[in-house]
Amino acid sequence: MIEYALKRGSPTLRIELWAWLTEILATLPPRSIPKRKLVTYLPHLYADLEYRNANVRKNAEEAIVPFMIRLGHETMAEASEELKTGSRDVVIAALDNAGASAGVVDDDTSPLLQSNDLKDQRVIDEQNQKVPKWDFTYLREEFVNLLKAQMTDANQTLLANMFDSDFQSHLKATDVLSEDLDSNRNGTVANLDLILKWFSLRFFNTKTSVLLEGLTYLRAVFTELIPREYVLSDYEASCFVPYLIPKIGDRTDTVRELLSLIKLVYPAEIFFAIMMKSLKSSQNATARAVPPRSIHKRKLVTYLPHLYADLEDRNANVRRTLYSL
Missing domain, CATH: 1.25.10.10 (Leucine-rich Repeat Variant)
Known part of the structure; x- marks a missing residue:
């Protein structure tokens, strides 16, 4: 009107x-x-x-x-x-x-994350190859720019911190997202794929403080999702889980705890398929030594070629884990 x-x-x-x-x-x-x-x-x-x-x-x-x-x-x-x-x-x-x-007007006071249905369109765009699939092995500007474009509806102050080159700004972004979680659960869920994408980029960041703060925030997010009986979509899982799994050996307790929460909102068998694909290319022996749980042993048959390959791994922990399957 x-x-x-x-x-x-x-x-x-x-x-x-x-x-x-x-x-x-x-x-x-x-x-x-x-x-x-x-x-x-x-x-x-x-x-x-x-x-x-x-x-x-x-x-x-x-x-x-x-x-x-x-x-x-x-x-x-x-x-x-x-x-x-x-x-x-x-x-x-x-x-x-x-x-x-x-005076200073760039301190945006709009909602950090809008509660909308734009996630559905992002899924369609990726399926129709209008945008590249979120899949990379090193940090590429192409995906950073893609995420920026997909987040234009978000709070501008938040975006400025998220995409700043200074890790202190990344900490600020994580802090405000944490503070916003209780009052804006719907906005968080509506933009969960974008949140997961941004934190997947942070795995390529060498600042331990950023990683730990991010994992703590995501642990809180998934803790909120579980009582809702939220089911993580394949699209959402692919934005983050493949980048989390190789980090198992870096921060074992924190990462494993987060993985345990994710498995409560995502089918275990599909989760294991993603895990095997990620670990296949992982150079982290500690990560590959983590035994797959909550998976019926019959489902492991599909992945036997990869498991057999690791029977000859130089790391004894990897070999012992496979012996116990």
């Missing part, structure tokens, strides 16, 4: 709508309006910055600050990238002026 009015409305209606939106955004709780909804208003806001009626231009310009407080300067600037050069120059100047007059 509002979008239609902004697109088709008279100058008088546009003046009233921008004044009303400015007032509403200043009074409503910061996270009460989904960020993606506000983004849909930006093309109309930018168009009205050049409207022929001076009062329309004035009210549109005054609306920039409350929009920026919720969306951040970067998001609003990115939304202007498809404008013609002259129009974009007008918009960027208005954004810069609004940012200066409002």
Whole structure:
């Protein structure tokens, strides 16, 4: 309704709508309006910055600050990238002026993670090969950029910390996600695949503190999922489990505890299939020495070629584990 009015409305209606939106955004709780909804208003806001009626231009310009407080300067600037050069120059100047007059406005106060159904579309996109499958053996910029693109609906301050090069920012991101868990369980579940993807990237990080904080947070997440009788999808599991398993030997207690929780929300037989695929290429002998539990021995037949190969492993713990199967 509002979008239609902004697109088709008279100058008088546009003046009233921008004044009303400015007032509403200043009074409503910061996270009460989904960020993606506000983004849909930006093309109309930018168009009205050049409207022929001076009062329309004035009210549109005054609306920039409350929009920026919720969306951040970067998001609003990115939304202007498809404008013609002259129009974009007008918009960027208005954004810069609004940012200066409002002080620090890039501390986004919108929900960290939106509760939505976009995960279903991400699954479809991967199945239809519109995006690459989340599968890599070393950190690649291609997948970092993919995740950024998939998380545009998230809180901008959170994103800035998640994708900063400084590990301290990664710790901040993990901290705020932990604090947000109790009050935003639905948002966490709706974005679980993205959360798991980001932490899979952290396994390529050499900072132990980041890994440990991340594993602690994920342990809390899966602890929340179990009473819900949540069933982890194959898509979600593939985003994270293959990157967790090779770490068994690095932080045995923490990783094994997390794996035990995951097995309560994911079919054990499928879990074992992923585990065998991951361990097949793992260089971590300690990880390969962990015995597969909760799997009927008949199911191991499928994986016998890989098991036989490890009977000749140089590590005695790996060999002894296989003897006990």
